[in-house]
Amino acid sequence: MTEKERELQRKAMEEIKKHEDTVKSDPFRLTYHLMPPVGLLNDPNGWIKWNGTYHMFFQWNPFKTAHGAKFWGHYTSTDLVHWKEEPIALAPSEWYEKNGCYSGSAVDHEGTLKLIYTGNVKGEQGERESYQCIATSTDGVTFTKEGPVIDTLPEGYTAHFRDPKVWHDGNEWLLVIGAQTEDEKGLVLLYRSQDMKTWEFAGPVAGAGIGSIDEFGYMWECPDLFHLEGKDVLVVSPQGLEPEGMKYHNTYQAGYLIGELDSKTPIFHHGLFEELDRGFEFYAPQTTEDDQGRRILVGWMGVPDQDEHLHPTRENEWIHSLTLPRELHIRADRVIQKPVEELKALRKNEVSHRNVVVNKDETAYEGVFGKSLELQLSNFENLEGTFEVSLRGSARMVYDTEAQVFTFERISFATRLVEKRQCHLESLNSVRTYVDSSSVEIFINDGQEVFTSRFFPSPENEEITFRASTDTTVTIQKWDMKQVTE
Known part of the structure; x- marks a missing residue:
């Protein structure tokens, strides 16, 4: 570790200590989600299970609740429930990353944990340079930087060239990376290597001008390409999409394409783009395959440039979190997401109301309330008209059987008005x-x-209430959730 890197890490730790009491005093501090110890968190990085331990790295600015020269923070877990804060993995100390150690991924390479990430450099006039860099570790905690392994841009692309995701296909190392053409169209590019040091540019595999896509946003970030249940899936976060019906209403989107990768040509043959998440805050997800063969996704519970300056937690010196880990499957040519089974270990104090009748009178059921909880609704009968659940007076779920639309509403922290996100849903x-x-x-x-x-x-x-336009039978189960973060 260089003296400059050691100094940056020392300053970051000072920020944690300086604001520790303020951060912990925030009533909005989460109880079972990963958050920054101070400052701003964004993309999950280097998500991997290595030597029996899950490693979650994340983009982190410890010095303010805004974007800037990013570090890689680091948490580890053996059970996907309890997490340990590890020493800072990467600090932007070298010339090739002086304006941020941007997003990337992790692999096991010959028994070492290897991170590959984007080094971000900005000039005085805002001009940008991007370098794809390597750092290695033998213990999973301390990392040695090896510098850039991709230090030139392909012809025709801008320096918006970032977020490498690496995997081994059984024959060679492959890498996908988000890119932008000089005429500002988003694509995903493919590289290949035999040794993780020398990388050959293979070409674009998806995006503007590839297959059925004319253009679809001005930049594709955080690509992740993997095999799942007989299909190849490309997860990507395109920027620059316009709202379309009930879709694409956040500032930037995150979704997936299902198809088949031909890495030799190269091209990714795929179907239509689908959003992974219909809510207000979800972006830059990353997946890993663990030693049980599960494909597990974690996303950033935030969106760049989307009212970030108005988040109330900024008053207490922190902002953003990561989602719960989700196991992926394919059902009817769609990616489905299930909370990982391990999360059931967080449950306590079960309350169950079986086959209760919800009617037009807003009703709270005994024991069904709280700040940190899991709520499960099942066994719907006679569901007609609308069925709704109000959450703590600030959010509401509504299903309309006639319109076949599910709506999530919340009171906006930016405007204090009600805002909504929706999706088509044939049945609940x-x-x-x-x-x-x-x-x-x-x-x-x-x-x-x-x-x-x-x-x-x-x-x-802490109130949770239920209402239905016609008498509807439903089973309501609720658990309080154990606190696993400060």
Whole structure:
């Protein structure tokens, strides 16, 4: 570790210590989600299970609740529930990363944990340079930087060239990276290597001008290409999409394409783009395959440039969190997301109301309240008209059987007005909702649709109520959730 890197890490630790009491005093601090110890968190990085331990790195600015020269923070876990804060993995200390150690991924390479990430450099006039860099570790905690391994741009592309995701296909190392053409169109590019040191540019595999896509946004960030249940899936975060019906209403989107990768040509043959999450805050997800063969996704519970300066937690020197880990499957040519089984270990104090009749009178059921909880609704009968659940006076879920539309509403922290996100849903069979101090994650019909959002109710309001336009029978189960973060 260089002296400059050691100094940056020391200053970051001073910020944690300086604001520790303020951060912990925030009533919106989450109880079972990963958050920054101070400052701003964004993209999950280097998500991997290595030598029996899950490693979650994340983009982190420890010095302010805004974007800037990013570090890589680091948490580890053996069970996906309890997490340990590790020493800072990467600090922007070298010339090739002086304006930030941007997003990237991790692999096991010959027994070492290897990070590959984007080094970001900006000139005095805002001109940008991008370098794809390597850092290695033998213990999973201390990393040695090896510098850039891709230090030139392909012809015709801008320096918006970042977020490498690496995997081994059994024959060679492959890498996908987000890119932008000089005429500002987004694509994903493919590289290949035999040794993780020398990388050959293979060409674009998806995006503007590839296959059926004419253009689809001006930049594609955080690509992740993997095999799942007989299909190849490309997860990507395109920027610059216009709203279309009930789709694309956040500032930037995150979604997936299902198809087949031909790495030799190269091209990714795929179907239509689908959003992964219908909520207000979800971006830059990354997946890993663990030693049980599960494909597990974690996303950033935030969106760049989307009212970040108005988040109320900034007053207490922190902003943003990561989502709960989700196991991915394919059902009817769609990616579905299920909370990982390990999360059931967080449950305590079960309350169950089986086959209750919800009617037009807004009703609270005994024991069904709280700030940090899991709520499960199932066994719907006679569901007609509308069925709704109000969460802590600041958010609401509504299903309209006639319109076949599921709506999530919240009171905006930016305007204090009601705002909504929606999706088409032919039937409502189950709803599994995770409510934390200032977040909601809703899994509908066993993960068919997901809504992820932050919300900021009155800390004193723990009320959950139910109402239906016609008498509807439903089973309501609720668990309090154990606190695993400060």
